[in-house]
Amino acid sequence: MSLVHFLLVYDLRQRRLVDVQEFTDAKEATEAYGRAEMAHLDDRDTEIVLVGSDSIETVKKTHGHYFTAGAQIVLPELVAT
Amino acid sequence: MLSSYRSQFKDPLKRVVMGLRSAVRTEGAQVVVSERLKRQPRIVGKLARFPRMELTRMQDIGGCRAILEDVVTVDAVRRRIERQESEIVKVDDYNATPRSSGYRALHIVVRREGALVEIQLRTLSQQRWAMLVEDLDAAHRLNLKDEQGPAEVLEYLKVYAAGLAELESSGRVSTATARLVMAARHDAQRRLRQGGME
Secondary structure: OOOEEEEEEEEOOOOEEEEEEEEOOHHHHHHHHHHHHHHOOOOOOEEEEEEEEOOHHHHHHHOHHHHOOOOOOOOOOOOOO | OHHHHHHOOHHHHHHHHHHHHHHHHHOOOOOOEEEEEOOHHHHHHHHHHOOOOOHHHOOOOEEEEEEEOOHHHHHHHHHHHHOOOOEEEEEEEOOOOOOOOOOOOEEEEEEEOOEEEEEEEEEHHHHHHHHHHHHHHHHHOOEHHHOEOOHHHHHHHHHHHHHHHHHHHHOOOOHHHHHHHHHHHHHHHHHHHHOOOO
16 A cells, blocks of 8 residues: 655635645655745645545545535534434 | 654654554554644644743654544554554543543554654544534634633533543433533534634
8 A cells, every 4th residue: 555645735714725736755745845834934824734645535534624615614513312 | 944854754654654554454444544744833833832842852743643433443453553563652542531622532652763653543523523623723713723712612612522422432412411512502603603713
């Protein structure tokens, strides 16, 4: 199983991903991560994260909040059973 | 400089992730595992919040996470990790002792090739709760993740987390718990509608 790295660029104002880059080379990915962070230094509206996993589908499960794309948040209730 | 320091964790993290994937797979569970190197702003933020913390002692620059069905599977995976090659440095059992925010998970800090790596084992419902926190942080520009934010929202998250844990462990939610969650939810919603929390 080879790990894929996804460089996610998330816009906090729009609450959605504005860029996703895929890397199969981990070294390349970490270098791109550092560069992307530098490019957005002091930008409090952008979150940049590098997540490695077997697929983007798994990243959606482990880091799902980056993929909700501005959906309205409902505070869940719990129903007595 | 921070970026190159962080990149030292890449290879140890990779090996810990391989071990984690193997532990989950051997347990017969679905492998839902990711890894990440901590974001630089989060590293800086953590150093600012804990002035006495040294960068070299930070335990979660390299981190990985597995989402598992339930706490029984979490405990089984934990036992497998403890038998693996990495040295166990610390186990934070937030299932037995949740954080004051309500956060629950099992965190294991291991040392691999001289580097500290954090393993987070979360159940599906714990992950759902953590995702809600992240969503609220993004939507309202809060930092609930670090237990900072309006008291009403923090209280709701705390009682909701306790309710989810009750549901997971007993298969049911008591009337008292459901009422607590409902009341806290009402207050949190009102607070969030007021806005102005940025």
